[in-house]
Amino acid sequence: MDADKYNKNMEERQKKFEAICVRCGECCGSEDDPCENLVKKNDGTCFCSDYESxxxxxxxxxxxxxxxxxxxxxxxxxxxxxxxxxxxxx
Ligand code: SF4
Ligand code: SF4
Structure with missing residues (x-):
């Protein structure tokens, strides 16, 4: 497999893995004392305001x-x- 194909495969696998997250925010404390970077959306899901770092x-x-x-x-x-x-x- 060439490098481009390998990287593309890895990217797809990472995307699929990340898609498993239901954005509940529980691992970031949404249920009790949340991380200061955790943002709750109106639809009840959460996201990290500093995800890349x-x-x-x-x-x-x-x-x-x-x-x-x-x-x-x-x-x-x-x-x-x-x-x-x-x-x-x-
Ligand atoms: S936000 Fe955290 S606890 Fe909720 S599904 Fe994603 S990884 Fe799991
Ligand atoms: S930095 Fe982001 S991903 Fe880590 S616990 Fe805080 S909100 Fe969650």
Missing amino acids: RLGPRKTISGFSFNCVPIQEHIHNDTLRQNCGYRVRN
Whole structure:
């Protein structure tokens, strides 16, 4: 497989993986003390206002410090939230 085809495949796989997220925001604290970057939309879904640079030290609205980690880490550690789309998938 040439490099272009490989990159295209990886891009498609990443898109499919990201589409599993139902945007509930639970992994970002939507149910209790949300991350200060979490934005709730009128339709009840959420998004991260700093998604591309999200990983690393973050704070919640109440000032609690935590690390934003890739969802793969939650999958690996079996710490997915109740309504997480990746939980249903596994
Ligand atoms: S920085 Fe991380 S925890 Fe905070 S809203 Fe974005 S993805 Fe969620
Ligand atoms: S808990 Fe799962 S489905 Fe909900 S926002 Fe986080 S990754 Fe997406």
